[in-house]
Amino acid sequence: MCQPCYTPIMNKKMISEEEMQVWHMWKSSYKNIFGRVVKDMSEQTGLSEGDFGILDRLDLYGKGKLRQQEIADSMDWTKSRLSHHLTRMEKRGLVLREPLLTERGVEVIITSAGKSALDDARPVVSMAIREHFLDFLTEQDIESITNLAKKTKEKSSSACKSPPS
């Protein structure tokens, strides 16, 4: 009469009520805060988080243009996700897509409408992050966030992503 065994060797015991509470608190903090920031941005500028991330990268890293794959890599998005999203953004006039002539691939170009939406959004995002997030943090909290980020960073399958070269 043994329980189904999901963990390889031993039965680690189930987590406690208090531990589950920590998990729930963490989740709901994130959802509250993140939701407020995104809501401010989308209500005041009409951009979603994805829109902003893409436009931001085009503007900062690419002076207005980047290849799709570069965007996808830097955002950690699949090419499929990006392709779908760009289709919608193109329809709204925020970006253009043009096939590269010299090599394979597609170049994404920010339009003037895209650029001005981005310029409008920057201060809004900035304020929202301060108001809904930074203002709540103590020095200790920042330390915790930094540590947790380090400890949980990718470490994708124990191999290195870019060749040692």
Next chain:
Amino acid sequence: MCQPCYTPIMNKKMISEEEMQVWHMWKSSYKNIFGRVVKDMSEQTGLSEGDFGILDRLDLYGKGKLRQQEIADSMDWTKSRLSHHLTRMEKRGLVLREPLLTERGVEVIITSAGKSALDDARPVVSMAIREHFLDFLTEQDIESITNLAKKTKEKSSSACKSPPS
């Protein structure tokens, strides 16, 4: 020649590079950890986070059955979102819906398939949360999480949700 003014009174200055880093670290920690937990659950049991939350409530709070509105309230979901989700779950045989006879409303009932999916999922979820989240936390981290949760809790528009009665 003044900038567009998004904040009522004064110009709080834009946030710094380091502050933006904290924001990004926080976001990516969440997305990494949460993504891993959800991935474990969905790969090993076929349930999404929403599925699990609903089944869990049916089982614990309602001994197998609850009214839709009760579920929606306790999950902080809109009735629309829940209705759509239940339609999909019903199609998969995890729950049933039956109109209440005595009063208005619909009762959601967990099926045996739903119950066994839930029982299978509990230990998986438990282990995943431990492995991908709890194991990384120090006492200090837990304190930070608790504090942040308190500080950012709902406080819905400075009014009280339930009437003072």
Next chain:
DNA sequence: ATAACATGGTTGACACATCAACCACAAGGT
């Protein structure tokens, strides 16, 4: 009794995300 409102739920349209299948074009290896 009737009008006004609140409650419980459904629906359709659309944005967003993932997955698998596909297409086109490069190399490289035989």
Next chain:
DNA sequence: ACCTTGTGGTTGATGTGTCAACCATGTTAT
């Protein structure tokens, strides 16, 4: 030459979320 393999990108199906409109049935006010 031909066949594999990898890369860059698209597409369709489906699951997930949100919003606004809707419907039916209660409750309350006039």
